Amino acid sequence: MYQQEYRHSGISGGNVFALISAGVRTLTRYKASIATWAIVAVVAIAAVTMQNYAQVLAPAGTSAATGPRISSGAGIAAPSPAAASPTPAESPTPAATQARVQAQAPAPVAPSAPAAAPAAVAVPPAPAPAADTNAYTVVSGDTVGSIAARFGVDVNAMLAANGLSEYSVIVPGQVLRLTGPPVAAAPAPAAPAAPAPAAAPAPAPAPAVRTIYVAGSGGQAAVDSCIGPIHFTPTDAYSLFITEHDFCGGWARFSGIGVGETVSIPGYGTYTVTARGQVPLGGTTNNVAALFGGFPRAILQTCIPGTNQMLVIALN
DSSP, X not given: OHHHHHHHHTOOXXXXXXXXHHHHHHHXXXXXXXXXXXXXXXHHHHHHHHHHHHHHTOOTXXXXXXXXXXXXXXXXXXXXXXXXXXXXXXXXXXXXXXXXXXXXXXXOOOOOOOOOOOOOOXXXXXXXXXXXXXXXXXXXXOOHHHHHHHHTOOHHHHHHHTTOOTTOOOOTTOEEESSOSOOXXXXXXXXXXXXXXXXXXXXXXXXXXXXXXXOOEEOHHHHHTTOSSEEEGGGTTTOEEEXXXXXXXXXXXXTTOOTTOEEEETTTEEEEEEEEEEEETTOOHHHHHHHHTSOOSEEEEEEXXXXXXXXXXXXX
């Protein structure tokens, strides 16, 4: 009965099912298409989000060219599908990025070299003054006579060139002229009116043992000829007198000998200085005995320059 009604209405049951089946299939295709596009949209959004995180967390050395470009009034440009998921071969390596950064950096400008300082002008040293061959510096033990004999000059001419007299005293360090025009001699100090016996000048420090070499024996003529300290023979009966003229260096040699020193006289013996004093120039052995209370074993004697006294030193 129903089939007849459907036939009469021009729609058969088979057509209805065909239409329903076609609609279901169409709806299924639409759902599949919508789901596909939804998945594509989710993937695109995820890719954009990951790229933004990558730009935020990128290291400081990464070139600005690899990140999204941001300009005034513009948003973040969506990356292309190829840029969203780059392959390992296309990813920029840190070395390549660093090379690009160095290529973009401006080349450093070398500082200009300072102007060269003017070269110092070498000053030639001043020539050393020529040594004066006519001058001589006195050393210990020198006498005018010994210096004159050493350089072959006349002793009287040398005395005149330096303004000295036969009683003048020379000291170590003094500079003497060997020759030259005469110079007025310095006046000898006046002798005291009534010289009283007094101690000789304080002696300078001396070595532990002082050695005096005696040239031989002789009289006053041997003393005056400056042959060195001699054994004065006329007084042998009383004591061993060792005498030297002050003009020949006797004062310089004997004046520094102090009490308590040891004096060695080769050929005669070794003695100890027990006393010092002075007697009148031209005195006698009685003056010596009165000064020392008798005769010591040996006596050193010389004139005191500029006076009429003699220095005598007792050796025992």
